[in-house]
Amino acid sequence: MTRGLSTLAVELFDAGAVRLGDIEAKLGRHTPIYFDLRVIVSHPRMMNAVSQQLLTLASNIEHDILCGVPYAALPFAAVMSVTGNTPMIMKRKETKLYATKKIIEGVYNRHQKCLVVEDVVTSGGSLLETVSTLRNEGLSVDHAVVVLDREQGGASVLKANGVNVHALFTMTDLVTILRNAERINDETVEIVSDHIKECQFGLKEPLQRITGDENGP
Numbered sequence: 349m350t351r352g353l354s355t356l357a358v359e360l361f362d363a364g365a366v367r368l369g370d371i372e373a374k375l376g377r378h379t380p381i382y383f384d385l386r387v388i389v390s391h392p393r394m395m396n397a398v399s400q401q402l403l404t405l406a407s408n409i410e411h412d413i414l415c416g417v418p419y420a421a422l423p424f425a426a427v428m429s430v431t432g433n434t435p436m437i438m439k440r441k442e443t444k445l446y447a448t449k450k451i452i453e454g455v456y457n458r459h460q461k462c463l464v465v466e467d468v469v470t471s472g473g474s475l476l477e478t479v480s481t482l483r484n485e486g487l488s489v490d491h492a493v494v495v496l497d498r499e500q501g502g503a504s505v506l507k508a509n510g511v512n513v514h515a516l517f518t519m520t521d522l523v524t525i526l527r528n529a530e531r532i533n534d535e536t537v538e539i540v541s542d543h544i545k546e547c548q549f550g551l552k553e554p555l556q557r558i559t560g561d562e563n564g565p
């Protein structure tokens with residue numbers, strides 16, 4: 349972990365990107381920690397810093413085109429595209445119902461190597477949905493760069509589906525940095541680490557929880 353990444357994690361916390369408590373997340377699941385990168389659109393310097401770090405990860409991965417998972421990762425993909433002069437496409441959440449009737453916006457060719465950009469991986473479901481759409485369009489997708497891997501099984505699910513996840517932070521990295529910077533206490537570290545152990549997602553189709561109760565993130 350570089351000093352730049354640790355500083356960035358603390359800055360993100362100070363900007364309100366880390367929510368603590370009993371938080372309702374995707375599909376009504378509950379989590380004691382929620383990483384909310386959507387706040388970053390109000391902090392252009394941090395938006396640029398996160399995008400630069402993702403670009404560093406991307407520099408070791410062969411790709412022709414970028415695609416952000418809607419919606420939270422779209423700003424990062426856009427900054428990476430402009431800074432790195434790499435074309436970008438956008439996957440819509442739903443197919444447009446009129447005019448072009450497209451699911452993907454932008455210009456691409458079949459067989460191009462597409463690097464997917466995502467904010468957070470929990471079960472891997474959102475990322476996998478985007479990968480599946482891109483592959484249906486003939487694009488080749490083998491890698492994704494993400495800001496946070498919550499270490500709840502999503503990266504393994506993606507690996508089993510042919511997608512290598514490259515993350516700036518794991519949840520363990522994040523809580524360790526925030527503890528060292530005295531932003532959270534030992535009790536919070538323990539609550540988060542217990543939750544991550546208890547709420548794991550597995551490889552069965554459709555994506556399923558393999559441990560813990562019904563309320564994992």
Ligand SMILES: O=c1ccn([C@@H]2O[C@H](COP(=O)(O)O)[C@@H](O)[C@H]2O)c(=O)[nH]1
Nearest residue numbers: 382383420468469470471472473474502
């Ligand atoms: O701390 C979190 C956890 C999740 N998200 C959002 O959910 C999806 C990732 O969840 P999957 O189960 O892997 O689909 C991701 O797109 C995030 O936007 C979050 O923001 N913060």
